[in-house]
Amino acid sequence: MQDLLGNLAMGFGVALSLQNIGLCFIGCALGTAIGVLPGIGPLPTVALLLPFTFSLDPTGALIMLAGVFYGAQYGGSTTAILARLPGETSSVVTCLDGYAMALKGQAGTALALAAIGSLLAGMVTTLLIAAAGPPLADIALLFHSADYVSVMVLGLISAVVMAHGSVLKALLMILLGLLLGSVGTDVATGEYRFTLGLDMLADGIGFVPISMGLFGLAEIMINLENRGGRGVIAKAVGSLWPPLAVLRQALPAMLRGTAIGAGFGIMPGGGPTIASFSAYSLEKKMAAQPARFGHGAVEGVAAPEAANNAATQSCFIPMLCLGIPPNALMALMVGAMMVHGIQPGPSIITKQPELFWGMIASMAVGNIILVILNLPLIGIWVRLLQVPYAYLFPAIIVFCAVGTYTVDNSTGDVVLMAVFGVLGYVFRKLDCEPAPLMLGLVLGPLLEENFRRAMVLADGDVTIFVTRPISLGFLLAAAALLAAVLLPSIRRGRQEAFRE
Amino acid sequence: MPQLNRDLLTGLLFIAIGGLGLWLGASLEAGTVGEMQAGYYPRLVCLLMVALGSLVALLGLLRQGELPERWHWWPLLMVAVAPLAFALLFDSAGFALTLAAVALLASLAGRMLNPWRMLVLAVVLVAMNIGLFVFVLGLPLRLWPRI
Incomplete structure (x- = not known):
């Protein structure tokens, strides 16, 4: 307990420096702005803004990116309530009752509930991370490479199970991600793999061009097909102060939602979307x-x-403590950390305590900033919602091109982004979700490295994966998940959860 | 006659990608499980992809599936062409002119704006991006064409 308080105090010391509050604020504001704009979710938002953080110090960069992430997540809810436009999949369910409230003239109440609920959940979860992080990292230090392989397999399988749509297609997308992750110089032997004789591929395919293409450009291509389709924006926001009776009714729901959300967030493959649907x-x-x-x-x-x-x-939590991203967005954060020369994993807490605790404390700060940004300043976002898509999407395309270029000063990366934009369009037409691919892409090199190391240590004995108890446990969990999703009765239940 | 549908096409696409990977990686040595070389892991991934792709294709053949939704070639083409123009022009034309070209090509994708508005949008976007990347972030980007 003493430790926890001391660590949090150190974290707040970092997070409350003028520079970091500023970065957190900029991150939240940019995230909210882009999250409010239709057709761009948190994933492309973080990918888009990544290049801006390269010139910052690692802690500042991660604080800002985390702010962008939850800002964008939050911006999506605002549009869900006011215009029945879910900024991203995790706010789809908010549309149902939020927009209904807005039509009844209670938009202000709905927005306030969303803000209070988010603040409460954010604070509780921040404490949870602070308390659960270090012990979890201690456990992770006991992992051998074989255990890492198994936990990554579990993570990838869970991503498949949690994704909506076909399980087999999600598996295929993961495999493609793993394959793309193996492009470049093989670390162990120094041989070039799949570089096609191009120098730019010697260091591997960057995840920025891939994510900008798959999520940024492909999204625009799809959006331009179904033009129109914008709901009516609720005009009057109404009072932002919810009546006490409403608050009393909402509070238990908020607490239940927080518990469900915290649980699904930690689970490999989980994340905001499945959490909000379940809640x-x-x-x-x-x-x-x-x-x-x-x-x-x-x-x-x-x-x-x-x-x-x-x-x-x-x-x-799993991203920072195990170095294993539970979903595609965290995969992007891992990528961002690696750009700054930080390898996420159990040792991060002991080796870079300022970064770890600073980031956690910044989440508490960010949650308060979000409330300030979203309640008193709601008028700005309403106005932003009215920017016509005809002006918006060319700006996004230009920004994607410049952003991708500036990561590495490489025009080749811009070409790569265009290629993945087209691929992303094709995948969507074939009902293949692109998110599992990102997860495979980031986990791929880690998976291969640990797989090879485990095999060298075990002298080529593949039974090591089932004789080590930790590894066996993860593999059994993965098998159970896969079996569960392939059994028809459960599959029906899952489809129901994703409907509406 | 089996019908083309999304599942069948997906399966075929991934069989092709896996096959391409196997072909491109054919020269890489695989080694043994105990001592893997550069080719072992990619080959494993490609083989899994071909196997799973075949399964998806087979299921697509057996089941009556839907065809992919109609393709819209124009936005697909233009949204891809705009960044390609950036890659092509940037080294010779400089930041300002390249961005103008990208912005114009991009706004063509939507076919929603008249030429006058497109031009205004392009000018605004060029100014905004130069302001942001060159003046605020201070990136060393050459603004004008090389003479």
Whole structure:
């Protein structure tokens, strides 16, 4: 306990420096702005803004990127409530009751509930990370390379199970990510692999051009097909102070949402989307009159908003402590850390305590900034919502091109981005989700390295994966998940969870 | 006659990617499990991809699936062409003119703006990006064409 307080104090010392508060604020504001704009979710937002952080020190850069991430997540909820436009998949359920409330003239109440729920969930989860991080990292230090291989397999399998759509296609996308991750110089032998004789591929394919192409450009191509389709923006926001009775009704839902969100965030493959869907269906099941849901039920806004914010933050735990990103966005954060020369993993807490605790404390700071940004300043975001897409998307394309170029001053990367934009379009037409690919891309090199090391240590004996108890446990969990999702009865339940 | 559908096409696409990987990586030595060389892991991934791709294709053949949604070639083409123009022009034309070209090509993708508005948008975007990347971030980008 003493330790925890001391560490948090150190963290706040870092997070509350003028520069870091500023960066956190800029991150949150940029994230919210881009999250509010239709058609851009947190993933491309973080990818887009990544190049801006290269000139910062690592702690500042990560604080800003984390701010962008939860800012964008939050911006999506604002548009979900005001315009029935989910900025990203995790705020889809907020549309149902949030927009219904807005139509009834209670937009202000809905926004306030979302803000309070997120703040509460964010604070609780921040404490959870601070408390659970170090012991988890201690456990992770016991891992051998074979155990790492198995936990990564578990992570990849869970990503498949949690993704909506075909399990087999998600597996294929992961494999493609793993293959793309092997492009470049082989670390062990120094041989070039799949470089096609191009110098730019010798260091591997960067994840910035791939993510900008798959998520940024492909998104625009799809959006330009289904033009129009914008909902009516709720005009009057109404009072931002929710009546006490409403708050009393919402508070238990917020707490349940926080618990669900924190749990799903830590789980490999989990994240905000599945958390908010689960929280919503739980509230609906628990309610005395489930029929209220979809017509402006207070719990239907409070619970999923708390859940998605809790998950947004708790998914940092496996990323920071194990070095294993539980979802595609955390994979991007791992990439960002590596650009700054930091290898996420159990040793980060002891080796770079300022970075670890500073980042955690900055999440608490960021949550407060978000409330300030989103309640008093709501008018700005409403106006931003009205920017026509015809002006918006050329700006995004120009920005993608310049952003990708500046990462490495390479025009080749820009070409690569265009190629992956087209590929992303094709994948979408074939119902293949691109997120698992990113996870495979980032985990691939780690997986290969540990696989090879494990095999060298075990002298080529593959049974090592089932004779080591830790590894066996992870593999059994992965097998159980895969079996569960392939069994028809459970598959039906999963489809139901993703409907609506 | 089996019908083309999304699953079948997906399977075929990934069989092709896996096959391409195997072909490109054919010269890499695989080594043994105990002492893996550069080729072992990529080959394993490619083989898995071909196997799984075949399964998806087979399921697609057996099941009655949907065809992919209609393709819209124009946005696909233009959204890809705009960054390609950046890559092509940047070294010779400099930042300002390149961005103008990219912005114009990009706004063509939407076919929503008249030429006058496109021009204004392009000028605004060029100014914004130069302001941000050159003046605020101080990146050493050459603004004008090499003479």
